[in-house]
Amino acid sequence: MVALNNGMTAPSIRVDLQLVADMVDPRSRVLDIGCGEGILLDYLNRFKQVDGRGIELSMAGVRAAVAHGLSVIQGDADTDLKDYPSAAFDYVILSQTLQATREPKRVLENMLRIGRRAIVSFPNFGHWRVRLSLLGHGRMPVTETLTYQWCDTPNIHLCTIRDFRVLCDELGIVIERAISLDSRGRTRFDAAGHLANWLGEQAVFLLRRV
Amino acid sequence: MTVSDQDAAFPGPRLDLGQDAPLHLDCGVDLAPVTIAYRTYGHLNADRSNAILVCHALTGDQYVADPNPLTGKPGWWQQLVGPGRVLDTDRYFLICSNVLGGCMGTSGPPATNPETGNPWGLTFPVITISDMVRAQIRLIDHLGIDQLFCVIGGSMGGMQVLEWAVHYPHRVFSAVPIASAARHSAQNIAFGEVGRQAIIADPEWCQGDYLSHDKRPQNGLAVARMAAHITYLSEAALHRKFGRNLQGRGLTYGFDADFQVESYLRHQGSSFVERFDANSYLYITRAMDYFDLAADHGGSLANAFRGTPVRFCVMSFTSDWLFPTRESRAIVQALNAVAANVSFVEVESDKGHDAFLLDEPEFHATLRGFLEGAAEHRGLPRGGR
Numbered sequence A: 001m002v003a004l005n006n007g008m009t010a011p012s013i014r015v016d017l018q019l020v021a022d023m024v025d026p027r028s029r030v031l032d033i034g035c036g037e038g039i040l041l042d043y044l045n046r047f048k049q050v051d052g053r054g055i056e057l058s059m060a061g062v063r064a065a066v067a068h069g070l071s072v073i074q075g076d077a078d079t080d081l082k083d084y085p086s087a088a089f090d091y092v093i094l095s096q097t098l099q100a101t102r103e104p105k106r107v108l109e110n111m112l113r114i115g116r117r118a119i120v121s122f123p124n125f126g127h128w129r130v131r132l133s134l135l136g137h138g139r140m141p142v143t144e145t146l147t148y149q150w151c152d153t154p155n156i157h158l159c160t161i162r163d164f165r166v167l168c169d170e171l172g173i174v175i176e177r178a179i180s181l182d183s184r185g186r187t188r189f190d191a192a193g194h195l196a197n198w199l200g201e202q203a204v205f206l207l208r209r210v
Numbered sequence B: 001m002t003v004s005d006q007d008a009a010f011p012g013p014r015l016d017l018g019q020d021a022p023l024h025l026d027c028g029v030d031l032a033p034v035t036i037a038y039r040t041y042g043h044l045n046a047d048r049s050n051a052i053l054v055c056h057a058l059t060g061d062q063y064v065a066d067p068n069p070l071t072g073k074p075g076w077w078q079q080l081v082g083p084g085r086v087l088d089t090d091r092y093f094l095i096c097s098n099v100l101g102g103c104m105g106t107s108g109p110p111a112t113n114p115e116t117g118n119p120w121g122l123t124f125p126v127i128t129i130s131d132m133v134r135a136q137i138r139l140i141d142h143l144g145i146d147q148l149f150c151v152i153g154g155s156m157g158g159m160q161v162l163e164w165a166v167h168y169p170h171r172v173f174s175a176v177p178i179a180s181a182a183r184h185s186a187q188n189i190a191f192g193e194v195g196r197q198a199i200i201a202d203p204e205w206c207q208g209d210y211l212s213h214d215k216r217p218q219n220g221l222a223v224a225r226m227a228a229h230i231t232y233l234s235e236a237a238l239h240r241k242f243g244r245n246l247q248g249r250g251l252t253y254g255f256d257a258d259f260q261v262e263s264y265l266r267h268q269g270s271s272f273v274e275r276f277d278a279n280s281y282l283y284i285t286r287a288m289d290y291f292d293l294a295a296d297h298g299g300s301l302a303n304a305f306r307g308t309p310v311r312f313c314v315m316s317f318t319s320d321w322l323f324p325t326r327e328s329r330a331i332v333q334a335l336n337a338v339a340a341n342v343s344f345v346e347v348e349s350d351k352g353h354d355a356f357l358l359d360e361p362e363f364h365a366t367l368r369g370f371l372e373g374a375a376e377h378r379g380l381p382r383g384g385r
Helices: A015-022 A039-048 A059-067 A077-083 A104-114 A128-137 A161-170 A194-199 B129-142 B156-167 B186-200 B203-208 B218-232 B235-242 B260-272 B278-290 B301-305 B325-337 B352-357 B361-378
Strands: A029-033 A051-056 A072-074 A089-095 A115-123 A173-181 A187-190 A202-209 B014-017 B034-041 B051-055 B093-097 B148-154 B172-178 B311-317 B341-347
Touching: A015 A039, A015 A089, A015 A115, A015 A173, A015 A202, A029 A039, A029 A104, A039 A051, A051 A059, A051 B341, A059 A072, A059 B341, A059 B361, A077 A104, A077 B325, A089 A104, A104 A115, A104 A161, A104 A202, A128 A194, A161 A173, A161 A194, A161 A202, A173 A194, B014 B129, B034 B129, B051 B129, B051 B156, B093 B129, B129 B156, B129 B278, B148 B156, B148 B361, B156 B172, B156 B278, B156 B301, B172 B361, B186 B218, B186 B278, B203 B218, B203 B278, B218 B260, B218 B278, B218 B352, B235 B260, B301 B325, B311 B325, B311 B352, B311 B361, B325 B341, B341 B361
Parallel strands: A029 A051, A029 A089, A051 A072, A072 B341, A089 A115, B051 B093, B051 B148, B148 B172, B172 B311, B311 B341
Antiparallel strands: A115 A202, A173 A187, A173 A202, B014 B034, B034 B093
């Protein structure tokens, strides 16, 4: 269902990043929020010839990205998206960062204001291991995708796949595609069903305005 | 064609703009003739696409990467310029001209007014950053370059970079303003005023006409430099370098330089007057004070950048309190507001404003990466490393 590495020139990137990359049309304008050192942007530049920009909170990430020739600024998804004009990008990407924002709702709204489409990936708090950890051990879950202890986690707004779908409904956002990944990074179901919320460790959503 | 008395003192090519090609200045004066003294490094490629204009700061000059003819010291960006260096002279053609109003061979207050045969002094028109860039445009035209690959500069050099990008966006492929701002702040203007008043208060200044009286307001200019120099450093850098260390003979209970930091500043002042003209200092600091990009665009900096095709890399330094990061961030915000192509890095350094002139590996690595990326987009051949 998803075209993964074509096995020719494209290097392997993290499977969730690959899923995101596959949703992006070639030669489009892309803003990657929380781009880190720019691995996804670099991939999109090289293999999709996008006009890519990035925002990253950590200066170390920004310096690495810019030194790599990428257009990246130091900035904060919560405070700096308001500076961007409407409909300036084809895609606004937020990978594995939504749960660390202070106002996820506002961030989502801004993403879909700035971009024609938004691509959001996040760890699924509805995954069975997470549920089991709480139910069985009574402890906050620490898993491969949620690696932090509760007291030092940057993830302050975790959600489940269902939660996210409800929020999209509430904000009038159209879900064009939704994919969930299991713990081995294999793609699972269209993340519509209940199973996805049990078995998906993370999810990738392609969104657009109505 | 004019030949000023200083020609021999400032080696390098010069462009003489004749009476028929005056510079239209912001103050309303049409200035002619004008001389522009410059240096170049590397070679212009066949399609003239590899030129980088380096814009110097307040007390800088065109000797970016060769010895300063007055001091014999290495060029002010020597560590950045050369084969294989960040500003790679094997790949790029570098140009740096002395700014209009300067004192290193370009028309300015100490140069001779060809109409009177006397130094311009205070009869030289008050110039702006825009005027400096107008002079640079003439030079770039003269060199047959339609579009610069990059315009780069720190501090006042960064102001010129912004001016280029805003007023001549199609003649600039990429722009790198470093440790700079889109306007001089009240504090910046205040420090400039202290410097100017120190010069003006020196009786040897002679109402600006000191050259005709064969005098130099050296004390005033030295004090101006001492005050300014403090603003170029950080408190941490000063403390690390000098602390409260004494000169060695203990307290003298007098007003000699007991502390090493005093001696250092005095040295900065006295060596500066050997190479800089007091009136040029007045004019150039004034040009910086007048700089306000937003004011020229209905108070909105974003308007200044609207539709810009230029790739920007804005850089600042954590300990720079003269041109603090928030000034760079304001530029970045304005660029974001028009969805411009911008990179922004704040480099960790405790060396204050002067960090852009010093060996800061992170700064250099970032700049190298940005130029590589821009060169790729411009279709310039890849570097050797």
